Structures are given as C-alpha cells and as structure tokens.
Amino acid sequence: MALRIGILTDGLEERVSEGRVEIRNGGVGVYIERLIRALQALPNGPELVLVRFGNGALDVYRGPRTRSVGLRFGGFDRYARWLDLPYVGIVRELGLDLLHYPNQFGGYALPRDMRRVVTLHDLTPFVVPRLHPWRTVVGYRLLLRPSLARADHVIVDSEATRAEVLARGLVSAERVSAIPLGVEADFHPGARDDTIARRLDLPARYVLAVGVLEPRKNHGAVVEAVARVRRMGEDIGVVIVGRDGWGWNDPREDPRYRDLVPHLRVLANLPSRDLPAVYAGASALLYPSIHEGFGLPIVEAMASGVPVLTSTSSSLPEVAGGAAVLVDPHDVAAIADRLHEVLRDADLRKRLVDAGLARARTLSWARTAERTLEVYERVVGRR
Secondary structure (H helix, E strand, O other), X not given: OOOEEEEEOOOOOEEEXXXXXXXXXXXXXXXXXHHHHHHHHOOOOOEEEEEEOOOOOOHHHHOOOEEEEXXXXXXXXXXXXXXOHHHHHHHHHOOOOEEEEOOOOOOOOOOOOOOEEEEEOOOHHHHOHHHOOHHHHHHHHHHHHHHXXXXXXXXXXXXXXXXXXXXXXXXXXXXEEEOOOOOOOOOOHHHOOHHHHHHOOOOOOEEEEEOOEOHHHOHHHHHHHHHHHHHOOOOOEEEEEOOEOOOOOOHHHOHHHOOOHHHEEEEOOOOHHHHHHHHHOOOEEEEOOOOOOOOHHHHHHHHOOXXXXXXXXXXXXXXXXXXXXXXXXXXXXXXXXXXXXXHHOHHHHHHHHHHHHHHHHOOOHHHHHHHHHHHHHHHHOOO
C-alpha cells in the first residue's frame, strides 16, 4: 500500500500572469511545486494530500494520486495554523502516515503520535538577522528550535545548512538530511528568444541578477560592479529579476547611477514563461548573495549555458560545484574585476559554460523527490 503523505502548501503562492496561473513567490514556492510534481511523477510514488490556504488553481493540485484540502486563511484560522490546530483533524480523518512542513518549520504543536517531516531551507535569520524583517527574526527565535526538536526528520537543501544546524545543536545528526534541489528542463541554452528580449526592452548585452528584491541578495553590489565594468570600457547593461521584497533601495533612484539607468532593467513581475529566455540571453549571472541555503539561480543559469559568478559564503560554493567564479560578496572592487575578466576572456567563458552545463546535469527534481520519499519511508518505518 502506498504511503499517504500530507504536504502543507502555505509557502506556495499563486498569481495569474497573462492568463496563466503560475507560482508567485521564489525559492520556497518553487521547491514546493517542483517537489510535488516530481513526487506525482514517480512510478511508485505516495498518495498526496495537499493542504492549502489559497485557491489551489495550480496544476499540481489536480495531479495523479493527489487530493487537495482547502482551509480558510482569515480571522482566527490564520493564527490557528501556528498551533497546528487545523492539521490535527486532517491527519486523523484522512489517515495520513505523516505531515510534511516544507516551508522552513512547523509541527511543534502537533500531537506526538503524528509523524512530521520539516524542510528547513536556510538559517539566514539566525546568521544575518540584520538582513531580515524583525518579525521573521522573532519568529525563528521563538518557533524554530521547538519545531526541529519535535520533527521526526529534517530536510535541508545543502550540506552547508546541515553543518549550520548541527553546529547550533538544533537537531541530532541522524535526524537531518541534505537533499539538493533540482533544475527544470525549461532552462537550456536554446531558450534565448529575441522576440521576448525586444518586448522586455532588454539591453543588447547584460549581466543578470535573480532574487527577491531585498538586502540579502546584495543587488547593490551587482549594480556597482556593472557600473565599474562600464567605466572599464565594457558596453554592458544589467537586468534584475525578482519579486518585491523588503528594504530594497531602487538603484534607478540613486543619483550615483544616473549614467547606468538607461542600461538598467528591473523586472519585478516577470512571467515565469519568460524567465528561461532572460537567462539564456545573459552574458553572465552575478549572484553575490550574502547567505543562502541553496541558490536556485546558480543552477538555472548553468543549465542555460550562462557563466556564473557567485559568493564564497554559505552554501554557494557547494551548489556551484567548482563550475563558477567565486567572489567575496563584500568586495565590490574584486567582483567588478572578476566580472570584467569573465566578460572579456572567451576561454574562461567557455570553461565556465561547459562546467556549468555538466554541473546542472547532476541535479534533477526527480532525484530530489526520490530522496525525499526515502526520508518519508524511513520515518514511517518502511526502511
């Protein structure tokens, strides 16, 4: 008999773009949607019960071996979920073998006889609290430790995050597994599309930055590095793709970058169908984030045949797998120098592209789903 797994989709946000329903949020939303789809595609996969608060219009809610259960999100119900109150009845009534919390943490108030798995994507509110809203930091400090202590198993996206979890004594080693994320087949070198580039008014040559518009993504270093490279004689623009976040300073309003503004694009609501073309048309991805649990843009760019520069910090060298130029995210001068080198050195670019394509081929959502199912089976006692 197949396992019956409940997955909370409170971290999977929806929007309608150009008549299509798509994921509204970035990393966590992508993880939840891609994991569910990959679990649905497994030949001997589990039965899934998706517990949602939104409309549930995405295709994954109608996939094979899948049932969708909607909960209200207003009034008291919005706060009851923090006490796991809506989930107890679902687990019991539908006979779930376990409940998966894929959005950082949860389950600390679930009765002990109910099995739970938690996916913790990063510890950045602990590591760099100044780069997060105070509510997020307080939430982590209050809820993370009891949630992980009561989880039957914790999944993280990288060995770097696993090491951080263990160093802080948040969970014992045998109860935490690092399972890398995957990359979609939509991202490939042939996705370049001049029609989309003209519609979006992209520069002829551009450095790409992808990530939520917030301080942690270090977009200021991207803009300053490109401005310096232009002063070195490179005719290059910059394209920033990311949904609205918090605490972001728009470089288009900064008088220091007055000369760069005609070559700068900020695409805050880019339809997901256009993203592969924007990647494939880039001269390089510059991803100098301060701290990450994984960093999906790295592997999406590599799969698109685009050279990658990313940070020496946290999980990013691990995710890059030796196929990217690593830079100190706090050293803008060094970032500009290495970016200039990547843009000018054809041999270096080819090595990065070839190594990146090879690295991207080692990562798949199918493998993420297989290893996640192995965790489910161990927790339930079938391994």
